[in-house]
Each structure stands twice: as C-alpha cells, then as structure tokens.
Amino acid sequence: MKLFKLAGILAGAVAVMASVSAQADQLDEVIKRGTLNCGVVLDFPPMGYFDKDNKPAGFDVDYCNDLAKALGVESNVLNLTWGDRIPSLVAGKTDVVIGSTSDTLERAKSVGFTYPYFVFKFQTISKEGTSLSSFDDLKNLKVGAALGTTYETEYLAYAEKMGWGKSNYTSFKSENDAYLGLYQGKVDAIISTNTNIATKLQTNEFKDYVAGPYVPNYDDVVGLIANRSEGAWISYLNLFLVRQIRDGNMNTHYNTHFGSDAPADLIQSLRDNK
C-alpha cells in the first residue's frame, strides 16, 4: 500500500510540475525545445524563396537564422502561404512568422506585431507596351494579385473608391500563380511589391516586362508576428529587430539580397518604428 501511496505522491508532484512548466512562456519554450520554428513565405523572392539546391533562402530566412543564433537554438524554417501565417501561429506550428506581414490595426486585434522590420512599396508589373503610365490606367486593364495580400486589399479599396468595380480583377492563390497568370496573359498587369518585381524582372521569363506605377500614397510597413498573448516573447523579438539594425546585420542581408546598402530612409524609418 505504501508503494501505491508513494506512486500517488509522485504522480501528484509530476502533475504539479507539469502545470508549473505549462506557465512557461513562449521564450522559455523555444529555448527548452532547442528549435525555433520560424514561418516564412517562400514564394516571395528575395524575402523568401527556394535556392538552386531547393533550400529555403532569402532576407526573411536570414532573419530566422539570426534569431535562432541569438536564442542559441536550431533554426527550423517552415514554408507558409500568405493565408497560412495566422493558422500556423494559432496551431502552435510556428513560434514566429517572419513573412512580410503588413501591420494593420485590424490584424493587430488578432495577432501580436513587433516593430516594423521592412518597408515595401506596392507596384504594378506588366508587359512592355501595355498602356500603363499612371495607376489610374488600371481602370482599363485586367488586373491581378495574390489572394489575401495587403496589395490586393489596397487595390480593391482604391478600385471601389474610383468606382471601377471588381469585374476586371482576378485573385490568385499564391504569388507564383499571380506571375504565372501575368505570363500566360490571363491578366494585363499584376500588383506586387517593388522588391519582388525587381527580382522577377531579372529572370528570363519576364525580360519583356516592365515595372509600372506605384500604388498611390501607400507604404507597406511590415512586422514579425507572434501569438498576441506572448508579451515577453514579442519584446524579445523587438529587441532582436533593434539589434539587427544596430549590429549591422540588417544592412549585410540587404546587401546580399538587394545588391546595395539599405537606403538611409528605410533604416531611419525602421529606427523610428514607423
């Protein structure tokens, strides 16, 4: 009987310890686990893509690796689509998503944002010779973008304001599909980010294409996202981002992926957190 009693006490103690460790926050969890599960959208070059050896690469992937290094853990990069970003956090499959997530107030009700880590411009890309000199020329063209992106939202809001309607707009499941649709001529122009367009223009398929006007009056400021309730984890991520700039890692990665130093105004706006 004594043995049972002892076993009971032991079981109780284990349960208590388990419930104590269940209160450990995400930061503890990552460190204990020894792996950082980092979500990146890998069809969005040069932020995230698969390199020649089919390995994840890009600016966001480098950030994942830097973060893992800072934490002293292994980096595990998970490939996400735009739409998978939040479900992956809610399901606990990722600890953080470094995936160019626009920091809207609407989204911040659902998910925790860090300080901004990058600023994009939204731009059009179309075949050479398409009459697209100002953003308003899109009225007469077939336009596409990737489903669930901020540029889709921005375009649709603009189109509604101007009374263009939705009939000439097509959404695509992914960034790659949007470019495929443009390439096949399903749409005349697509909207994407300046960085992605610049990368695509260097490829053979898009050598006859040109970058067009920007979406008016819009800077796409993006942050990392994590579980909203994980305040300590988010402040760790914030400090990480500050240090990326202060220690020069940001500039190094920018050089690797964009072929030049990071523009002073980009650095300044990130320093100002806006």
Place this chain on the structure above:
Amino acid sequence: MNYEFHWNVVFQKMPELLQGAFVTLHVSVLSMVLGIVIAVFLAIAKMNNKPPFNYMASTWIEIARNTPALFQIYMAYFGLGAFGIHLSPYMAVLCALVFINAGYLAETFRGGFQSIPDAQYNASKSLGMTNFQTYRYIILPQMFRRIYHPMTNQFVWAILMSSLGILVGMNELSGETQRFQSLSFRTLEFFMVTAVLYYIITKFVLLSAALISKRLFRGEI
C-alpha cells in the same frame, strides 16, 4: 486553448460570405445538371462496344475518376492558359467539375443500366419502340430511380469540391473566406462559419433533390 473568439468580425462580412455561398451553390448545381446529361451518353457509349465512342468514353471516365480534382481545376485554368485558352475562374471550375461529375456518374449509371434486365429492352423492341423511345420511356426512368442515392452522393461531392475554386481565384465561399480571414486574421471564426454554411448548402441541396425526386418518381423510391 488560449484563444478568444471575435464573432462580430464574421457577422459584419456575412453579406459577402452569403454571396460566395451563392456562387458555390450555382456552380455545383450547374455542374451536376450538365454532368448528369453527359454521363448518360458516356455510360451508353461505354456499354455499346462501338469504336471510337467506347474508347472515348473509357478515356474520359478513367481520367476523371483517377486524377485529383485539384489537378483538373488547375489544368483547366493554367494548363489551358499555356495554350492561350483563357477560361474565367468560374468557367475553369465549372468545366473541371462537369468533367469529374460526368466521369463518376457514368460508372454509376452504367451499373444502373446493367441492373435492368435485358428482357425489358427486348420487350420494348417487340412493341415497335425505337431506341430513343426505349430509353426515354422504359430504361431511363427505372435507371434513375435505382441510382438516385449514389447520385446524391456525387452531388454532395460536387459542392465540396467546388471549394477548390480557391486555387484559381474564384470568388466562391472558400475564396471569400480566405480573403476576409487575411484582412482580420480571425481565421478560426471564419472557417467555422464557412463550415456551417457548407453544411447548410449541402442539406438544402439534398432536401431539394428529395422533393424533386418525390414528384418525379411518385414515391417509388
């Protein structure tokens, strides 16, 4: 689970979701009607050993039944697009669903046809009926009665498969859900409401089919 539900975000978008649900209903009903008509011909073609029709029917059925719907929808949109044939997302999904429905139903119908004794064909021939009359008045009514339940299964599948329209940017229920969840990031709420909407659509379609069949078959089912 550490999650607070925000339902009001979903209810604000209800009109758009219902519009998406209507597109879902629309495309699946249409794909089913067209699929049934084509399937009758495919089944007859496959049963009568007359080349090249039996080969064409067999090929159709084989491809439709043994390749994923996802692949077929993708082929209809981007595959044909590579040849410069541009279907709208709606048309691409409709074509793919008709293709699949016809393929599956053809096999169901063939089973139905074969369950009707040969004697009935012979009897109607001996009454001087033409082939068309035989099928129209004798065979098809009995066949449809027998395969009614398997057919409604396919109907449910068509509704659920139409959610793959999201792949090609169709504004059906899943596509709209995806768009709104990415605006607000209330993923779980939107997905749950959408699941309920799919359930309602499916039940609604099955109920309507039951009512129609009751009239059509006069309770002999």
